[in-house]
Amino acid sequence: MxxxxxxxxxxxxxxxxxxxxxxxxxxxxxxxxxxxxxxxxxxxxxxxxxxxxxxxxxxxxxxxxxxxxxxxSKETFEIFELAELPEQIDNVQKAVDQFIQENGEEPVIPGNADRKISYHLIRHYLHDEPIVELYLDKHDRMVTHRRPE
Incomplete structure:
Protein backbone atom coordinates (compact mmCIF):
# COMPACT_ATOMS: atom_id res chain seq x y z
CA MET A 1 0.00 0.00 0.00
CA SER A 73 -7.90 12.07 23.91
CA LYS A 74 -8.80 15.65 23.01
CA GLU A 75 -8.65 16.66 26.67
CA THR A 76 -5.54 14.91 27.98
CA PHE A 77 -3.71 14.16 24.70
CA GLU A 78 -3.01 10.58 25.77
CA ILE A 79 -2.60 8.16 22.86
CA PHE A 80 -4.26 4.75 22.69
CA GLU A 81 -4.63 1.71 20.51
CA LEU A 82 -8.26 1.21 21.57
CA ALA A 83 -10.94 3.46 20.12
CA GLU A 84 -13.17 3.49 23.22
CA LEU A 85 -10.73 4.89 25.78
CA PRO A 86 -10.18 8.45 24.50
CA GLU A 87 -13.88 9.30 24.42
CA GLN A 88 -14.40 7.86 27.90
CA ILE A 89 -11.43 9.79 29.27
CA ASP A 90 -12.63 13.00 27.62
CA ASN A 91 -16.10 12.60 29.11
CA VAL A 92 -14.70 11.95 32.58
CA GLN A 93 -12.24 14.84 32.30
CA LYS A 94 -15.07 17.24 31.46
CA ALA A 95 -17.17 15.85 34.34
CA VAL A 96 -14.23 16.18 36.77
CA ASP A 97 -13.58 19.77 35.65
CA GLN A 98 -17.25 20.66 36.14
CA PHE A 99 -17.37 18.97 39.54
CA ILE A 100 -14.26 20.82 40.73
CA GLN A 101 -15.56 24.14 39.44
CA GLU A 102 -18.94 23.71 41.14
CA ASN A 103 -17.83 22.02 44.37
CA GLY A 104 -14.27 23.22 44.92
CA GLU A 105 -13.01 19.71 45.59
CA GLU A 106 -11.73 16.77 43.62
CA PRO A 107 -14.08 13.84 42.94
CA VAL A 108 -11.77 11.12 44.18
CA ILE A 109 -12.74 8.26 46.46
CA PRO A 110 -12.02 9.44 50.03
CA GLY A 111 -8.97 7.73 51.48
CA ASN A 112 -7.93 6.15 48.18
CA ALA A 113 -4.15 6.57 47.88
CA ASP A 114 -4.29 6.05 44.11
CA ARG A 115 -6.71 9.00 43.69
CA LYS A 116 -9.24 6.82 41.94
CA ILE A 117 -12.11 8.89 40.55
CA SER A 118 -15.47 8.37 42.20
CA TYR A 119 -18.00 7.85 39.44
CA HIS A 120 -20.67 8.19 42.11
CA LEU A 121 -19.61 11.79 42.82
CA ILE A 122 -19.61 12.81 39.13
CA ARG A 123 -22.64 10.74 38.07
CA HIS A 124 -24.70 13.87 37.34
CA TYR A 125 -22.08 15.04 34.86
CA LEU A 126 -21.69 11.74 32.99
CA HIS A 127 -23.97 10.03 30.47
CA ASP A 128 -22.28 6.64 30.84
CA GLU A 129 -19.91 5.26 33.44
CA PRO A 130 -16.54 4.29 31.92
CA ILE A 131 -15.60 0.63 31.62
CA VAL A 132 -12.15 1.23 33.11
CA GLU A 133 -10.88 2.63 36.38
CA LEU A 134 -9.62 6.17 36.02
CA TYR A 135 -7.41 8.22 38.28
CA LEU A 136 -6.79 11.91 38.86
CA ASP A 137 -3.20 13.11 38.63
CA LYS A 138 -2.33 15.06 41.77
CA HIS A 139 -0.17 17.60 39.92
CA ASP A 140 -2.31 18.71 36.99
CA ARG A 141 -5.76 17.23 37.79
CA MET A 142 -5.77 15.36 34.51
CA VAL A 143 -7.66 12.09 34.17
CA THR A 144 -5.58 9.03 33.35
CA HIS A 145 -6.06 5.30 33.01
CA ARG A 146 -2.59 4.72 34.46
CA ARG A 147 -2.64 3.73 38.10
CA PRO A 148 -0.14 5.88 40.02
CA GLU A 149 3.02 4.12 41.17
Missing part, protein backbone atom coordinates in the same frame (compact mmCIF):
# COMPACT_ATOMS: atom_id res chain seq x y z
CA UNK A 2 1.49 3.36 -1.03
CA UNK A 3 0.47 6.96 -0.44
CA UNK A 4 1.64 9.68 -2.78
CA UNK A 5 2.61 13.24 -2.01
CA UNK A 6 3.98 15.84 -4.34
CA UNK A 7 7.37 17.08 -3.31
CA UNK A 8 7.37 20.79 -4.20
CA UNK A 9 11.18 21.10 -4.28
CA UNK A 10 11.85 18.22 -6.61
CA UNK A 11 8.53 18.21 -8.48
CA UNK A 12 8.56 14.47 -7.91
CA UNK A 13 6.44 12.07 -6.00
CA UNK A 14 7.31 10.85 -2.51
CA UNK A 15 5.76 7.50 -1.73
CA UNK A 16 4.88 6.55 1.82
CA UNK A 17 4.49 2.89 2.58
CA UNK A 18 2.21 1.46 5.22
CA UNK A 19 4.49 0.64 8.14
CA UNK A 20 4.24 -1.16 11.44
CA UNK A 21 4.84 1.29 14.30
CA UNK A 22 4.59 1.01 18.04
CA UNK A 23 2.43 3.25 20.18
CA UNK A 24 5.65 4.71 21.60
CA UNK A 25 6.81 5.68 18.08
CA UNK A 26 3.47 7.39 17.49
CA UNK A 27 3.78 9.22 20.82
CA UNK A 28 7.25 10.44 19.86
CA UNK A 29 6.02 11.55 16.43
CA UNK A 30 3.08 13.42 17.95
CA UNK A 31 5.44 15.15 20.41
CA UNK A 32 7.75 16.15 17.57
CA UNK A 33 4.79 17.41 15.54
CA UNK A 34 3.48 19.35 18.57
CA UNK A 35 6.87 21.01 19.06
CA UNK A 36 6.62 22.38 15.52
CA UNK A 37 3.08 23.73 15.79
CA UNK A 38 2.64 27.45 15.33
CA UNK A 39 1.55 29.40 18.39
CA UNK A 40 -2.22 29.26 18.76
CA UNK A 41 -2.62 25.96 16.91
CA UNK A 42 -3.91 23.21 19.18
CA UNK A 43 -2.77 19.62 19.07
CA UNK A 44 -6.49 18.84 18.90
CA UNK A 45 -6.25 19.74 15.22
CA UNK A 46 -4.85 16.27 14.45
CA UNK A 47 -7.64 14.42 16.28
CA UNK A 48 -10.63 13.45 14.16
CA UNK A 49 -14.21 13.30 15.45
CA UNK A 50 -13.86 9.56 16.13
CA UNK A 51 -10.70 10.33 18.17
CA UNK A 52 -8.44 8.73 15.56
CA UNK A 53 -5.20 10.56 14.86
CA UNK A 54 -4.84 12.11 11.41
CA UNK A 55 -1.64 10.23 10.59
CA UNK A 56 -1.24 12.15 7.35
CA UNK A 57 0.47 14.90 9.34
CA UNK A 58 2.86 12.39 10.92
CA UNK A 59 3.94 10.47 7.81
CA UNK A 60 7.00 12.65 7.22
CA UNK A 61 8.16 12.16 10.80
CA UNK A 62 7.40 8.42 10.84
CA UNK A 63 8.67 7.92 7.26
CA UNK A 64 5.45 6.08 6.47
CA UNK A 65 1.78 5.65 7.28
CA UNK A 66 0.91 3.48 10.31
CA UNK A 67 -0.81 0.29 9.19
CA UNK A 68 -3.38 0.57 11.98
CA UNK A 69 -5.19 3.44 13.64
CA UNK A 70 -4.20 5.16 16.85
CA UNK A 71 -6.49 7.29 18.97
CA UNK A 72 -6.02 10.38 21.12
Missing amino acids: FFKKRNQKQKGVVQYQAINVSIEQVRQAVNEYADGLAKGISLRSIVRDDHSIDVDVLKGILKGIPNRPFYM
Whole structure:
Protein backbone atom coordinates (compact mmCIF):
# COMPACT_ATOMS: atom_id res chain seq x y z
CA MET A 1 0.00 0.00 0.00
CA PHE A 2 1.49 3.36 -1.03
CA PHE A 3 0.47 6.96 -0.44
CA LYS A 4 1.64 9.68 -2.78
CA LYS A 5 2.61 13.24 -2.01
CA ARG A 6 3.98 15.84 -4.34
CA ASN A 7 7.37 17.08 -3.31
CA GLN A 8 7.37 20.79 -4.20
CA LYS A 9 11.18 21.10 -4.28
CA GLN A 10 11.85 18.22 -6.61
CA LYS A 11 8.53 18.21 -8.48
CA GLY A 12 8.56 14.47 -7.91
CA VAL A 13 6.44 12.07 -6.00
CA VAL A 14 7.31 10.85 -2.51
CA GLN A 15 5.76 7.50 -1.73
CA TYR A 16 4.88 6.55 1.82
CA GLN A 17 4.49 2.89 2.58
CA ALA A 18 2.21 1.46 5.22
CA ILE A 19 4.49 0.64 8.14
CA ASN A 20 4.24 -1.16 11.44
CA VAL A 21 4.84 1.29 14.30
CA SER A 22 4.59 1.01 18.04
CA ILE A 23 2.43 3.25 20.18
CA GLU A 24 5.65 4.71 21.60
CA GLN A 25 6.81 5.68 18.08
CA VAL A 26 3.47 7.39 17.49
CA ARG A 27 3.78 9.22 20.82
CA GLN A 28 7.25 10.44 19.86
CA ALA A 29 6.02 11.55 16.43
CA VAL A 30 3.08 13.42 17.95
CA ASN A 31 5.44 15.15 20.41
CA GLU A 32 7.75 16.15 17.57
CA TYR A 33 4.79 17.41 15.54
CA ALA A 34 3.48 19.35 18.57
CA ASP A 35 6.87 21.01 19.06
CA GLY A 36 6.62 22.38 15.52
CA LEU A 37 3.08 23.73 15.79
CA ALA A 38 2.64 27.45 15.33
CA LYS A 39 1.55 29.40 18.39
CA GLY A 40 -2.22 29.26 18.76
CA ILE A 41 -2.62 25.96 16.91
CA SER A 42 -3.91 23.21 19.18
CA LEU A 43 -2.77 19.62 19.07
CA ARG A 44 -6.49 18.84 18.90
CA SER A 45 -6.25 19.74 15.22
CA ILE A 46 -4.85 16.27 14.45
CA VAL A 47 -7.64 14.42 16.28
CA ARG A 48 -10.63 13.45 14.16
CA ASP A 49 -14.21 13.30 15.45
CA ASP A 50 -13.86 9.56 16.13
CA HIS A 51 -10.70 10.33 18.17
CA SER A 52 -8.44 8.73 15.56
CA ILE A 53 -5.20 10.56 14.86
CA ASP A 54 -4.84 12.11 11.41
CA VAL A 55 -1.64 10.23 10.59
CA ASP A 56 -1.24 12.15 7.35
CA VAL A 57 0.47 14.90 9.34
CA LEU A 58 2.86 12.39 10.92
CA LYS A 59 3.94 10.47 7.81
CA GLY A 60 7.00 12.65 7.22
CA ILE A 61 8.16 12.16 10.80
CA LEU A 62 7.40 8.42 10.84
CA LYS A 63 8.67 7.92 7.26
CA GLY A 64 5.45 6.08 6.47
CA ILE A 65 1.78 5.65 7.28
CA PRO A 66 0.91 3.48 10.31
CA ASN A 67 -0.81 0.29 9.19
CA ARG A 68 -3.38 0.57 11.98
CA PRO A 69 -5.19 3.44 13.64
CA PHE A 70 -4.20 5.16 16.85
CA TYR A 71 -6.49 7.29 18.97
CA MET A 72 -6.02 10.38 21.12
CA SER A 73 -7.90 12.07 23.91
CA LYS A 74 -8.80 15.65 23.01
CA GLU A 75 -8.65 16.66 26.67
CA THR A 76 -5.54 14.91 27.98
CA PHE A 77 -3.71 14.16 24.70
CA GLU A 78 -3.01 10.58 25.77
CA ILE A 79 -2.60 8.16 22.86
CA PHE A 80 -4.26 4.75 22.69
CA GLU A 81 -4.63 1.71 20.51
CA LEU A 82 -8.26 1.21 21.57
CA ALA A 83 -10.94 3.46 20.12
CA GLU A 84 -13.17 3.49 23.22
CA LEU A 85 -10.73 4.89 25.78
CA PRO A 86 -10.18 8.45 24.50
CA GLU A 87 -13.88 9.30 24.42
CA GLN A 88 -14.40 7.86 27.90
CA ILE A 89 -11.43 9.79 29.27
CA ASP A 90 -12.63 13.00 27.62
CA ASN A 91 -16.10 12.60 29.11
CA VAL A 92 -14.70 11.95 32.58
CA GLN A 93 -12.24 14.84 32.30
CA LYS A 94 -15.07 17.24 31.46
CA ALA A 95 -17.17 15.85 34.34
CA VAL A 96 -14.23 16.18 36.77
CA ASP A 97 -13.58 19.77 35.65
CA GLN A 98 -17.25 20.66 36.14
CA PHE A 99 -17.37 18.97 39.54
CA ILE A 100 -14.26 20.82 40.73
CA GLN A 101 -15.56 24.14 39.44
CA GLU A 102 -18.94 23.71 41.14
CA ASN A 103 -17.83 22.02 44.37
CA GLY A 104 -14.27 23.22 44.92
CA GLU A 105 -13.01 19.71 45.59
CA GLU A 106 -11.73 16.77 43.62
CA PRO A 107 -14.08 13.84 42.94
CA VAL A 108 -11.77 11.12 44.18
CA ILE A 109 -12.74 8.26 46.46
CA PRO A 110 -12.02 9.44 50.03
CA GLY A 111 -8.97 7.73 51.48
CA ASN A 112 -7.93 6.15 48.18
CA ALA A 113 -4.15 6.57 47.88
CA ASP A 114 -4.29 6.05 44.11
CA ARG A 115 -6.71 9.00 43.69
CA LYS A 116 -9.24 6.82 41.94
CA ILE A 117 -12.11 8.89 40.55
CA SER A 118 -15.47 8.37 42.20
CA TYR A 119 -18.00 7.85 39.44
CA HIS A 120 -20.67 8.19 42.11
CA LEU A 121 -19.61 11.79 42.82
CA ILE A 122 -19.61 12.81 39.13
CA ARG A 123 -22.64 10.74 38.07
CA HIS A 124 -24.70 13.87 37.34
CA TYR A 125 -22.08 15.04 34.86
CA LEU A 126 -21.69 11.74 32.99
CA HIS A 127 -23.97 10.03 30.47
CA ASP A 128 -22.28 6.64 30.84
CA GLU A 129 -19.91 5.26 33.44
CA PRO A 130 -16.54 4.29 31.92
CA ILE A 131 -15.60 0.63 31.62
CA VAL A 132 -12.15 1.23 33.11
CA GLU A 133 -10.88 2.63 36.38
CA LEU A 134 -9.62 6.17 36.02
CA TYR A 135 -7.41 8.22 38.28
CA LEU A 136 -6.79 11.91 38.86
CA ASP A 137 -3.20 13.11 38.63
CA LYS A 138 -2.33 15.06 41.77
CA HIS A 139 -0.17 17.60 39.92
CA ASP A 140 -2.31 18.71 36.99
CA ARG A 141 -5.76 17.23 37.79
CA MET A 142 -5.77 15.36 34.51
CA VAL A 143 -7.66 12.09 34.17
CA THR A 144 -5.58 9.03 33.35
CA HIS A 145 -6.06 5.30 33.01
CA ARG A 146 -2.59 4.72 34.46
CA ARG A 147 -2.64 3.73 38.10
CA PRO A 148 -0.14 5.88 40.02
CA GLU A 149 3.02 4.12 41.17
